[in-house]
Amino acid sequence: MELEEARLKFIEAWGRLGSEWGINRTMAQVHALLLISPEALTTEDVMEQLSISRGNANMNLRDLIGWGLIEKQHRPGERKEYFFADKDTWNIARQVAKERKKRELDPVIKLLNELSEIKGDDKSKEAKVFKTTVKDINKLAKNVNKTLETMLKAEESWFWGSMFKLLK
Amino acid sequence: MELEEARLKFIEAWGRLGSEWGINRTMAQVHALLLISPEALTTEDVMEQLSISRGNANMNLRDLIGWGLIEKQHRPGERKEYFFADKDTWNIARQVAKERKKRELDPVIKLLNELSEIKGDDKSKEAKVFKTTVKDINKLAKNVNKTLETMLKAEESWFWGSMFKLLK
DNA sequence: TTGTTGATTCAGTAATATTTGAAAGATCAG
């Protein structure tokens, strides 16, 4: 397989994976492109290489910055902005975990806590099942939460090392 | 908060969470409904309670069966089919992990392995960065994979117990 | 101040994903 073909496949696969996980396909593709680019790229580079419009490129680049996955680079004497991606996969994983936790898990846990406090007419089967289900999911969510917090603070090698002690 | 309000909020939240994670909103809502229903429900029950069409209800119920999250129940003497959800949150988590691994992670790992074999013109910076990036992501993906495999085989209490030893 | 370059915004458009509902298919009792 040639490099060019491989690059395209990688970008496409990253985009598909992103959209399967609720992340804008193009944003994931822009990220993929920057991940495999040795040098920082301009908005125009991104537009050309992915055949997308200026507005689209601009928006997704800024979203990626919001996710903490890429950064702007200013070059002395130049007006153009350059963008480059952190290529450390452990950082990427942690960053995505951190953002999704904040945007999605935390709000759900908040709601589940509220729903746990529903007033307890436990004579009805409905109420009983509801409370049990909410309580169980809440417990699971909190366990996931703690695990993520551990991961967010951890060094990669320590984290996987610990994980694989579990394997044996 | 009243039970009825709480039920609606739960269903809505589950649906939203689903769609944020690339799962059809309605499918997640049907799942939520069955999770908090003490008795198995018919297609008609689901249609009514979620105000969706017969076709929609039917498709999502079958998809949920495909995900291993709900089951059909046949009642002697009755033609109608009843559906009920496994309410064990650990089973649910494992089932979802298992399916997504199969549908998404496994194919990605397969591709990454192929992309790793690209022929090695390491003089170009492009090729060098590409290979390094693919290799690193591949490593991460395989670690995630192993972790999931451990989880899939594990008992809930053992799994979280082990996880929290890491916390300390 | 004006012209140039580049970034940003957003209304309109396009692409995707989901839902509907009616028709067709199954299953069964009589």
Add this chain to the structure above:
DNA sequence: CTGATCTTTCAAATATTACTGAATCAACAA
């Protein structure tokens, strides 16, 4: 076989999400 009941399918309609491109804004040099 026929009618009744329930399930499944799928083309068309609808809803949601993403993208484009031209206008606007911002920064700077001359």
